Amino acid sequence: RLKGLKVNTDLNGLCGIVAPPELSPAQHVPGTLKVRLESEREVAVRPPNLDSLEGLDALMTTAQQEKLRQILKKLKAEAENCVQARRAAAADAVAAAAEAAAKEIAASLASRL
Secondary structure (H helix, E strand, O other), X not given: OEOOOOOOHHHOOOOXXXXXXXXXXXXXXXXXXXXXXXXXXXXXXXXXXXXXXXOOHHHOOHHHHHHHHXXXXXXXXXXXXXXXXXXXXXXXXXXXXXXXXXXXXXXXXXXXX
């Protein structure tokens, strides 16, 4: 839950989930964490401006809890997509390196003959 914000005071009291930095399309702001709010807006927040709600479901409405579950589900799906994309990129890089090595070996063998 956001607290103590001096600039965007309208965000104080909103709940959200800390998002992994690599999932954020926004530029990283040093000293902050990306928080995806219940409104699905993403903001950079300094740790002192966050209160953990872990185990405090009673402080949230049922609608807030459901919205945060949906956001968590989306973040997990985005993380899985990111992992799959990185795996594919790594596989492509390995294949390209293997192809280049094979061509180099073939050229070396051809020059010896």
